[in-house]
Amino acid sequence: MKAFKACLAGLALLGLSPAAMAAGGTMPLSEGDAPLPDWPFEGVFGKFDQASVQRGFQVYTEVCAACHSMELLSYRNLGEPGGPFYNADDPEATEAAVAEFARQYEITEIDDYGDEVARPRRPADRFPSPYPNVQAAAAANGGAIPPDFSVIVKARPGGADYIYRLMTGYPSYEEFQGEYGDELHFNDDHSHGVLTQPAGLYYNPYFPGDTSGNWDGDPRHAPAGGYLAMPPQITDGRVDYMDGTEATQEQIAYDISQFLAWASEPKMENRKSLGLVVMIYLFFLAILVYFSYKAIWRNVEH
Amino acid sequence: MTDDKDNKPPNEDRRDFIHIAAGAAVAGGAGALAWPFVAQMLPALDTRAASSLEVPITGIPEGGEIRVLIGGKPFFIRHRTAAEIAAAESVEAGDLPDPQTDEERLVARADGTLNPAILVVSGSCTHLGCVPVGPGSNTGEFGGWYCPCHGSHYDTSGRIRKGPAPTNLPVPTYEYNADGSAVTISL
Amino acid sequence: MSGHESTYKPGTGIEKWIDARLPIVRLVHDSFVGFPVAKNLNYWWTFGAILAVCLVTQIITGIVLAMHYVPHVDMAFASVERIMRDVEYGWLIRYIHANGASMFFLAVYIHMFRGLYYGSYKAPREISWILGVIIYLLMMGTAFMGYVLPWGQMSLHGASVITNLIGAIPLVGEQIKIWLQGAPSIGNATLNRFFSLHYLLPFMIAGVVILHIWAFHTTGNNNPTGVDVKDEKKDTVPFHPYYTVKDGFAIIVFLMIFAGFVFYAPNVLGHADNYIEGNPLKTPAHIVPEWYLLPFYAILRAITFDIGPIPAKLGGVIAMFGAIAVLFVLPWLDTSKVRSLRYRPLARQFFLGFVAVCLLLGVAGASNPDDIVIKTGEDTLRYEVALEEAPEAVAVAEAHHGKIVSSNSERVIVDFAHYEDAVEFAEASGTTAEATVKHHGLTWLPVAQLLTFLYFAYFLIIIPLLGLIERPKDEPESIADSIHKSNGSADAVAAE
Known part of the structure; x- marks a missing residue:
């Protein structure tokens, strides 16, 4: 039994050390940061808040989709369990809603005469991309290609937290007595000085990068973060929520992060619920086999 | 074995039960685990979603047909001439290898009327799945389709008339759109 | 697949028939059953x-x-x-x-x-x-x-x-x-x-x-x-x-x-x-x-x-x-x-040390070689000034609380703890050099180098040497003996 405990301890140690390392890679939270939301999809029993996923999808459609593709998503995904259009009580209504939504967008096909013809999209079709190709995307955005959003939450250390922070983290006009594309004056406990934003780029304390090149203060206290080509997007009232929720900046950031978390891992709820069954099964199986083991070895001195 | 049992101490049965229960639990778990590995061979969600298609029918010339692929399966949409319709309707269904009237092989439009000019059938020969040839090539002895693989002849209603194929070309699930200018075929 | 005498006894006729032709059941039995x-x-x-x-x-x-x-x-x-x-x-x-x-x-x-x-x-x-x-x-x-x-x-x-x-x-x-x-x-x-x-x-x-x-x-x-x-x-x-x-x-x-x-x-x-x-x-x-x-x-x-x-x-x-x-x-x-x-017992200590070396090598592999493991002082602002550009750099640096790290006839390297001092030094000396941030402490690179040395030393020095100099404890006579002894001592402890 002693050896067994040692074995478990060893497993735990070896198992957790890389996990701890991976966790260390997430964004550090400094004192001035506003608290992060409590994501309902975290934890063993975590589930997406479907109303929020719905609002987040509205934000994506009305704001993000102008530049960011979601190439791996099809309209039918919207009606799958957990998706924004999913209605467990009425699968037909779900299907109809998805089909109606998809119809708003057109797709070009080659007809029998070799001509390009447009037809409305069907649920099986993918989301349209805002740009015809990456070159067009780069050219329209000063060389920076807006990342695809299909798996963005899994593709960023910090996941939904990172998206939320990035959306709410742009410095506000009042705070910096300046204009975007201009100078940002820092005068807090950590940093004193002026940060000049390069043309066409926008400072965000949560975007990975290095600000020291454009910082005129103490280089040891250059502001955290970096510059990105996307200007601030999410402001109070940027969208008019269909369900009447007040569209504060925090609410919009919360909803879009949740929608993107769902899009990145649409099978998350299946995974966690199946996981619970598996864990309970293994737990009871371990007890059964342990007693079987004890019974078999009872007469052997070892 | 019975001798052993008699010699066992009283709690031996309980111990046997533990082994049987543990073994059964392992077997049950292994069985449940097998399911995902079986299920993954089923058509994936995207494959299933891509299994319907809307086909415009107004452009099909009389006496001609168009061929479409839905989920990799071929379908024929034929615009029949008056003579072909008459030929299909005049046959006594009872005499056929796979008895079916022409009317049974049509689907009503949105207003409830039939459109005998348009025939929609599967494009896989019911014998071994070859794609029969049709108008413009060789329509066989009965003016419908002819399967060159093993010589099955289909009539202008897609019914088997001669050759090894056991049944008529199946009519897929389809429906007309509101103005009757297109059909949506589903697998 | 086993060196011991087979304990497989084919029961039925079919088993005997197979065993005489392809003793695969016997192989499995002798390897994983008996x-x-x-x-x-x-x-x-x-x-x-x-x-x-x-x-x-x-x-x-x-x-x-x-x-x-x-x-x-x-x-x-x-x-x-x-x-x-x-x-x-x-x-x-x-x-x-x-x-x-x-x-x-x-x-x-x-x-x-x-x-x-x-x-x-x-x-x-x-x-x-x-x-x-x-x-x-x-x-x-x-x-x-x-x-x-x-x-x-x-x-x-x-x-x-x-x-x-x-x-x-x-x-x-x-x-x-x-x-x-x-x-x-x-x-x-x-x-x-x-x-x-x-x-x-x-x-x-x-x-x-x-x-x-x-x-x-x-x-x-x-x-x-x-x-x-x-x-x-x-x-x-x-x-x-x-x-x-x-x-x-x-x-x-x-x-x-x-x-x-x-x-x-x-x-x-x-x-x-x-x-x-x-x-x-x-x-x-x-x-x-x-x-x-x-x-x-x-x-x-x-x-x-x-x-x-x-x-x-x-x-x-x-x-x-x-x-x-x-x-x-x-x-x-x-x-x-x-x-x-x-x-x-001695080799056991070294073994535990070796396990620690392997785990630490893993941490070193995940870290940037230039990152600090152990900090020895606050970050300073460092100037590297060519003396022909600012001949009086040493004197100016000292006047502004700079710490001369090294100087020779061509250049001087100086550290400043305070940003204000560094700015004044730059103005007074007229240097065009940019200040860099100098971190003070032990970086991962020498640590990884030491760990690498210890990894190889364990196999190439410690293991060969230990066998020659260590006096091991007495091994038990047999497996059964060792079980008996350890159970006996456990019983004795329980009895107390």
């Missing part, structure tokens, strides 16, 4: 069976994934996400496979440390050990090529870094690299061949596993005392049911940890960058291999200096492969006659 195993094996010995489960799991899930995966640079990434989204239970099977690799390595490391601790590599089990090291090498190759397949950013650039290592080999390296990649760079040809080999290697592993089992079934298992079996009746029990049930229990506990990762933290052992599709024009900020290869990555990066005629780049590659190669000769490096470290 095979006599020392009765004192502890839970560390269950990892062999756990590894068998890992291999089978990886092969089955891998075959299934290959049914849906598309090995093409334009489609690989999307095909993996299609598995996650559209294939029935595809998310489950892929997460089992991805985390299964980590579980496999976790188990193999425990298995290897167990072999090191109990002297399982010593005569007459050298071939078992060497076959084990070959399995480990094959596992690393398989894991590396498997990591390339999703065609994420880490896949692409990790593969690029590792294949470039081969380019360090003098004369032929560059040619071998191109041959391996099938192109001047990592591309579709590389992806296709890696997919093919990733599918092949596990079956080679399975083959070597059979040899591995054959070898230690010929010599008999080692056991925690390291003492040979003297009396089969007193010292051993048949493998089934005694060890099938014990291994079974351990496997279930292991599966619980495995399932914990698969269902609740499926991406925690991976890297976020690998969910970005591979882009040859953009390298991720930090390229790190999967956790199980980190110690070797640390050794690779630790060699930053030329060793005689060997350039640093090649030196790193040699050190990395040497770290595994040394395991092959371990049976002949160890001079001690005593197998188990139970009876070698």
Whole structure:
């Protein structure tokens, strides 16, 4: 039994050390940061808040989709369990809603005469991309290609937290007595000085990068973060929520992060619920086999 | 074995039960685990979603047909001439290898009327799945389709008339759109 | 596959008929049912069976994934996400496979440390050990090529870094690299061949596993005392049911940890960058291999200096492969006659130190070599001023509380603790040099170098030397004897 405990301890140690390392890679939270939301999809029993996923999808459609593709998503995904259009009580209504939504967008096909013809999209079709190709995307955005959003939450250390922070983290006009594309004056406990934003780029304390090149203060206290080509997007009232929720900046950031978390891992709820069954099964199986083991070895001195 | 049992101490049965229960639990778990590995061979969600298609029918010339692929399966949409319709309707269904009237092989439009000019059938020969040839090539002895693989002849209603194929070309699930200018075929 | 006398007795006529023609049932029976195993094996010995489960799991899930995966640079990434989204239970099977690799390595490391601790590599089990090291090498190759397949950013650039290592080999390296990649760079040809080999290697592993089992079934298992079996009746029990049930229990506990990762933290052992599709024009900020290869990555990066005629780049590659190669000769490096470290208290201390060195090498491999491990002072602002530009730099620096780090007739290096002082110095001296931030402390690089030295020293100095100078404790007469003694003392403690 002693050896067994040692074995478990060893497993735990070896198992957790890389996990701890991976966790260390997430964004550090400094004192001035506003608290992060409590994501309902975290934890063993975590589930997406479907109303929020719905609002987040509205934000994506009305704001993000102008530049960011979601190439791996099809309209039918919207009606799958957990998706924004999913209605467990009425699968037909779900299907109809998805089909109606998809119809708003057109797709070009080659007809029998070799001509390009447009037809409305069907649920099986993918989301349209805002740009015809990456070159067009780069050219329209000063060389920076807006990342695809299909798996963005899994593709960023910090996941939904990172998206939320990035959306709410742009410095506000009042705070910096300046204009975007201009100078940002820092005068807090950590940093004193002026940060000049390069043309066409926008400072965000949560975007990975290095600000020291454009910082005129103490280089040891250059502001955290970096510059990105996307200007601030999410402001109070940027969208008019269909369900009447007040569209504060925090609410919009919360909803879009949740929608993107769902899009990145649409099978998350299946995974966690199946996981619970598996864990309970293994737990009871371990007890059964342990007693079987004890019974078999009872007469052997070892 | 019975001798052993008699010699066992009283709690031996309980111990046997533990082994049987543990073994059964392992077997049950292994069985449940097998399911995902079986299920993954089923058509994936995207494959299933891509299994319907809307086909415009107004452009099909009389006496001609168009061929479409839905989920990799071929379908024929034929615009029949008056003579072909008459030929299909005049046959006594009872005499056929796979008895079916022409009317049974049509689907009503949105207003409830039939459109005998348009025939929609599967494009896989019911014998071994070859794609029969049709108008413009060789329509066989009965003016419908002819399967060159093993010589099955289909009539202008897609019914088997001669050759090894056991049944008529199946009519897929389809429906007309509101103005009757297109059909949506589903697998 | 076993050195002991067969205990198989065909019962029915059919069994006798088969046994006379192809004694396969007898082979299985003698290897996994009747095979006599020392009765004192502890839970560390269950990892062999756990590894068998890992291999089978990886092969089955891998075959299934290959049914849906598309090995093409334009489609690989999307095909993996299609598995996650559209294939029935595809998310489950892929997460089992991805985390299964980590579980496999976790188990193999425990298995290897167990072999090191109990002297399982010593005569007459050298071939078992060497076959084990070959399995480990094959596992690393398989894991590396498997990591390339999703065609994420880490896949692409990790593969690029590792294949470039081969380019360090003098004369032929560059040619071998191109041959391996099938192109001047990592591309579709590389992806296709890696997919093919990733599918092949596990079956080679399975083959070597059979040899591995054959070898230690010929010599008999080692056991925690390291003492040979003297009396089969007193010292051993048949493998089934005694060890099938014990291994079974351990496997279930292991599966619980495995399932914990698969269902609740499926991406925690991976890297976020690998969910970005591979882009040859953009390298991720930090390229790190999967956790199980980190110690070797640390050794690779630790060699930053030329060793005689060997350039640093090649030196790193040699050190990395040497770290595994040394395991092959371990049976002949160890001079001690005593197998188990139970009876070698001094060697046990060194062993624990070695385990710590390996874990720390892993941390070093995950860290940036220039990052500070132990901070010795606050960051300062450093100016490096050419004296012809500012001849009075030393005097001005001293006037502004600067700390002269070094100065000669050409230049002066000076540190400032306060930003204001540094600004005043720059103005007063008229230098055009920019201040850089100087961190004070011990960086990971020398730490990794020390750890690399300790890793090799353990095998090449400590193990050979300990056997000569250490006086081991008395080994028990037999396995049965050791069990009797330890149970006796436990009883005595209980009686008090």
